[in-house]
Amino acid sequence: MSDIILHHYPISPFSEKVRLILGYKKLAWKSVVIPTIMPKPDVVALTGGYRRTPFMQIGADIYCDSALIAEVLERMAPESSLFPAESSGLARTLAQWADATLFWTVIGYVFQPSAVPYLLGNVTPEQMKAFSVDRAAMRGNAPRMSVAEASGALTEYLHRLESMLAGGKPYLLGQQATIADFSVYHCLWFVKKAEPVAGILDIAPALKQWLARMSEFGHHEFEALDSEQAVAIARSSTPATGQDSEFYDAHGISLGERVTITPTDYALDPVEGELVLSTASEIAVRREDARAGVVVVHFPRVGFQLKKA
Numbered sequence: 001m002s003d004i005i006l007h008h009y010p011i012s013p014f015s016e017k018v019r020l021i022l023g024y025k026k027l028a029w030k031s032v033v034i035p036t037i038m039p040k041p042d043v044v045a046l047t048g049g050y051r052r053t054p055f056m057q058i059g060a061d062i063y064c065d066s067a068l069i070a071e072v073l074e075r076m077a078p079e080s081s082l083f084p085a086e087s088s089g090l091a092r093t094l095a096q097w098a099d100a101t102l103f104w105t106v107i108g109y110v111f112q113p114s115a116v117p118y119l120l121g122n123v124t125p126e127q128m129k130a131f132s133v134d135r136a137a138m139r140g141n142a143p144r145m146s147v148a149e150a151s152g153a154l155t156e157y158l159h160r161l162e163s164m165l166a167g168g169k170p171y172l173l174g175q176q177a178t179i180a181d182f183s184v185y186h187c188l189w190f191v192k193k194a195e196p197v198a199g200i201l202d203i204a205p206a207l208k209q210w211l212a213r214m215s216e217f218g219h220h221e222f223e224a225l226d227s228e229q230a231v232a233i234a235r236s237s238t239p240a241t242g243q244d245s246e247f248y249d250a251h252g253i254s255l256g257e258r259v260t261i262t263p264t265d266y267a268l269d270p271v272e273g274e275l276v277l278s279t280a281s282e283i284a285v286r287r288e289d290a291r292a293g294v295v296v297v298h299f300p301r302v303g304f305q306l307k308k309a
């Protein structure tokens with residue numbers, strides 16, 4: 001099996017979700033630390049334009065979005081399942097809520113002036129400005145939720161999550177951790193990092209214990225890899241992927257057609273290539289890059305728009 005390469009940066013919540021899943025599944029990985037803002041030339045060489053963090057590389061296969069990365073890691077290491085049969089639908093649905101609604105509420109809450117240095121380090125005013133401009137452009141200039149609105153919603157969400165642990169349940173959906181735990185975790189991990197405003201977590205004592213319990217999974221073993229080396233690995237590898245499970249078509253698009261795949265929510269950068277995989281849950285394009293060679297870039301079906309190029 002080729003190495004798992006995670007392209008990420010330390011303070012990225014969605015990366016923390018994946019790092020913790022790697023810890024939970026005890027999978028060794030290679031760590032490529034990527035820039036926090038554009039430009040990201042080595043990222044784009046591999047993904048073809050997708051700029052969000054994290055993404056996972058296995059040889060010449062590139063997996064975008066933490067939801068898909070979780071599914072792929074589950075296929076590779078089904079033990080310590082993220083999707084126990086009795087709660088897999090609920091777990092995926094709760095995870096989707098956390099990755100969207102809870103995440104953006106947390107973003108609205110944590111970016112208060114006192115907490116910014118705890119998230120971004122001691123950035124200069126110019127660096128702060130560059131970060132804000134980058135993220136505003138990524139959101140299509142949609143405003144962030146106000147701190148007041150975010151505080152109110154987060155308080156309510158913390159109460160709801162706390163109630164899910166009633167009776168001493170160790171994890172949100174029962175005795176076993178599921179993908180829902182990891183998706184809620186990365187959001188609250190970010191709140192915890194924002195130390196001056198992290199006191200909001202005190203209203204949920206069982207949830208705080210759960211946070212500590214989850215953090216014990218750790219990140220397992222990893223070693224650093226240069227982003228140029230990662231590009232070279234893609235170049236010297238052959239994509240492993242073809243249509244390996246039932247073909248699914250909701251768009252009237254056949255395998256082999258030129259398409260674009262674009263997120264539906266933010267960072268709307270299309271990735272163009274030849275459709276090589278189309279299942280109920282996953283789509284992928286084959287593209288050729290001057291530096292990375294032939295790569296296959298994979299996306300979850302949910303949250304991405306497929307179009308003829």
Ligand SMILES: N[C@@H](CCC(=O)N[C@@H](CS)C(=O)NCC(=O)O)C(=O)O
Nearest residue numbers: 012013014036051052053065066067
């Ligand atoms: N749905 C995506 C969301 C990823 C996301 O929004 N990541 C943030 C960082 S945690 C991001 O991409 N920020 C902009 C960047 O890193 O350039 C996923 O699950 O991976």
